[in-house]
Amino acid sequence: MVFHIIGIGNRKADFSGELLSLIESHAVFSGGNRHHELVGHLLPEGYTWLPVQSPMELLFESYEQLGQTVVVFASGDPLFYGIANTLRSRYPDAEIYTYPYFSSIQLLVHRANLNSNLLQTVSVHGRSWAALDEVLIQQKPLIGILTDQEKSPSAIAKRLLEYGYTNYSIWIAEDLEGENEKVRHLEPREAGNSVFHPLNCVILKKESHRHIDFGIKDVLFEGLKGRPNMITKMPVRLCSLHALDLAARPVLWDIGFCTGSLSIEAKLRFPQLEIHAFEKRTECLQILHHNQNNFGVPGINAYIGDIFETDLDHLSKPRAVFIGGHGGRLKELLQMIDRYLLTDGTVVINAVQDASINDFIAFSRLLNWKLDEPLKLKVDGHNEITILKATK
Structure with missing residues (x-):
């Protein structure tokens, strides 16, 4: 297949030379309705016009049935979020020639x-x-x-x-x-x-740079009323992000997000990251939104309710999972994560109780996950935290 794609502006077209000869020597043309209004006076007698409109599959069928060279009119630069890229993807072996105009x-x-x-x-x-x-x-x-x-x-x-x-x-x-x-x-x-x-x-x-700390202070987050310690502390948060190795992992599931501190810090450091955050407590949704707005972090997808009752099949599969809470059902949670976690995916948990530490290690081994050496941290007067990481 052969396509000649001509970029045009927002005024009546006035071609000469090569482009005019190209138009006069062909019979099949394509473009949007607005494009037709701008170039219709230049088209030869008896031409065929194939409108570019949804569903695109019908347009592709028309191209294929005719089997002729098509001259396509596009807005601005056809290679700039334009139809040239669409046609190249659809017809990788086609001959495609572009004649760009300025993009908007x-x-x-x-x-x-x-x-x-x-x-x-x-x-x-x-x-x-x-x-x-x-x-x-x-x-x-x-x-x-x-x-x-x-x-x-x-x-x-x-x-x-x-x-x-x-x-x-x-x-x-x-x-x-x-x-x-x-x-x-x-x-x-x-x-x-x-x-x-x-x-x-x-x-x-x-016009000016907005400063946001690398490692946001805990006191700057809005938290659960009466429970100021219900947050992944900043040093622990940063060590957990290091363990998750998010630079090479496009999708993160944050299970038990509470204030959203880990998701927010992750999105700030890795803006390309797709984040799905889960939490049982309904009041945490407003807290998350407040903290997102405060720190300039759009693009976190939040789900409220029991994760075991949440439809996860339509979500992008994770290559990294952070467990901020498991409600005493750690074994079930790890089994569920194993169904969705992609190969070479990581799972990180911050554990306080020995039972959680031992269960994570035991269940990870049952799932044939590779365990890293645990990292123990103690922040100020708070309980010691053990950061555990396993890789599928």
């Missing part, structure tokens, strides 16, 4: 006169917040964002406010190159209360 983010950089050397771009268009959360936690200096109707500039601004990233200002481009083009530079609060043209993109510009 490039146009906004030019309009705002920003340093594109610093730019890192993510897309939330039809996607989750995960990619944006990662670069926000990393506090990248310049973040370009491809939006959609749900994850609009105002929704992005509200997310910045929710997690305390008021150290960013927001450049918003609307209807670039169109009749209603507008470029605005706003503070998050103003952007959160505004309405924008549906064709838009965003750049976040870091």
Whole structure:
């Protein structure tokens, strides 16, 4: 299969030379409805137009049935979160030729006169917040964002406010190159209360650095009322994160998250991490959300209830599991974890009682997990903690 993919802007196309000859010498074209409005006057008589729309599988079937070279029109740069990548993935052996235009983010950089050397771009268009959360936690200096109707500039601004990233200002481009083009530079609060043209993109510009400690002090976390010691202490937390070896493990399950201190610290150090946190106590959900907002940590998936009664099959399988609590059912919990834990996955527990230490060692051996040497820590006047690690 052969595809020629031509990037266009947001105004009526006016090609000449090579591109015009390319269009005139072909009969099958494809693109969105808006693209057709911008290039229709250039297409030869008797052409076939295959609209790019969901479900994409129908479009692919049309390409395959025709079996002809297709000229595809795309917005901006077809290789920038564009259809060229989709076609390359679908048809790895196809001949694909691209003729790019400026992407919307490039146009906004030019309009705002920003340093594109610093730019890192993510897309939330039809996607989750995960990619944006990662670069926000990393506090990248310049973040370009491809939006959609749900994850609009105002929704992005509200997310910045929710997690305390008021150290960013927001450049918003609307209807670039169109009749209603507008470029605005706003503070998050103003952007959160505004309405924008549906064709838009965003750049976040870091105006100052937000400092968050490496190893957050325990007293800064909101905790359970009347139980200030119900938190994984900071030195123990950092040693536990070291044992979990999260740099090479994309998914973490935090069982018994309580205040969320370990999940929060883990996400701050490894922003790409996918975290699923479990807790029985309903009041801990609000505590977790408060601590997430306070420390600027979006992207932790929380589940309240008995983990043995929770549907885990739809979750990403973990390569790391932290056990913050087991309710006296450690053997059952380890057996359950073994069903989901990927090969070479690690399990870490902080144990106080000898019974928990002995049970973890015994049950890990029954499951043929490899045990590391235990690490014992005593923080101030608190009970000695034994950090145990096993690898599947």
